[in-house]
Amino acid sequence: MALILLAALTFASMDTTAKYVTRFIPVLMLLWFRYVFQVLTTLLMRYPLQKTALFRTRKLGFQLLRGVLLLITIACSFFGLQHLPVGEFTAMMMLSPLVATAMSVWFLKTHVARLRWWLLAGGLLGVALVVRPGGQVFGWALVFPAVLVVAYAWFQVLTSHMSGEEDIYTTHFYTGLVGALIMSCVLWLTGWRPELLLTHWPWFLLVGFFGTVGHLMLIRAYGYASAPVLTPYLYTQIGFATLGGWLVFGHAPDLWAWVGIATLAASGVGNTLLTMWEVSRPSGHRTAVESRGIRLSGRP
Numbered sequence: 001m002a003l004i005l006l007a008a009l010t011f012a013s014m015d016t017t018a019k020y021v022t023r024f025i026p027v028l029m030l031l032w033f034r035y036v037f038q039v040l041t042t043l044l045m046r047y048p049l050q051k052t053a054l055f056r057t058r059k060l061g062f063q064l065l066r067g068v069l070l071l072i073t074i075a076c077s078f079f080g081l082q083h084l085p086v087g088e089f090t091a092m093m094m095l096s097p098l099v100a101t102a103m104s105v106w107f108l109k110t111h112v113a114r115l116r117w118w119l120l121a122g123g124l125l126g127v128a129l130v131v132r133p134g135g136q137v138f139g140w141a142l143v144f145p146a147v148l149v150v151a152y153a154w155f156q157v158l159t160s161h162m163s164g165e166e167d168i169y170t171t172h173f174y175t176g177l178v179g180a181l182i183m184s185c186v187l188w189l190t191g192w193r194p195e196l197l198l199t200h201w202p203w204f205l206l207v208g209f210f211g212t213v214g215h216l217m218l219i220r221a222y223g224y225a226s227a228p229v230l231t232p233y234l235y236t237q238i239g240f241a242t243l244g245g246w247l248v249f250g251h252a253p254d255l256w257a258w259v260g261i262a263t264l265a266a267s268g269v270g271n272t273l274l275t276m277w278e279v280s281r282p283s284g285h286r287t288a289v290e291s292r293g294i295r296l297s298g299r300p
Contacts, residue, residue: 067178129260
């Protein structure tokens, strides 16, 4: 529980920092460094222990697709945070586990209980209250969290499909490698500005540190306890992000946004509690969705 709470705090800190530094650092450079940092730290930490086993994968195509989906997710996060408050953006992002559950019906051919559809409807209602016309966040920039939710939901479904078949650190390495290679090509085409890296290197390191350490703590937490037990605590990220938005940018959600955030969080926690109840049932009574072990998390 301590690890998952620290991961939530770290991710909220990364988002708040990213929103602040993209005022003077291009998003593309920040994305590039965030992935390069992940690759290098994974190599330094795991290669001495795993050697070449770190690079062995039986599903290279899925690893590459997973890396692309996460790159889309984080790119939408960094671009979206330039225009949207941290707390509300984080709340909308937390809709992705519910959407992943719905997508599993099509991709994994799972059965989803009727109550889960009601919980998904509750999550959508919460998002509608946050982004309602006339609210603080209504505008064209909502396209970023919309794309993020879909991309990250697919990411979670694919992660569930690969669960138990690939080493978690190998997956973590390939996810970083795909993002680093793609962003290196993008920067080569759009223009490399090394003077920014030399001038603002502490901010680059901070974002890279938050992103990589947060994911590693998440991996370690899931090594100690199951996803249904831990996932409710990930919703504390909404609170941490809202606090960060208030401390750094002086922004606080309005009343209806708070109601929407609470509704969305309650739907997500309810979805996780339903999974806990289903998993605790005798194996003969479980549905396909529990036997697949879908990981309903707010972060990879």
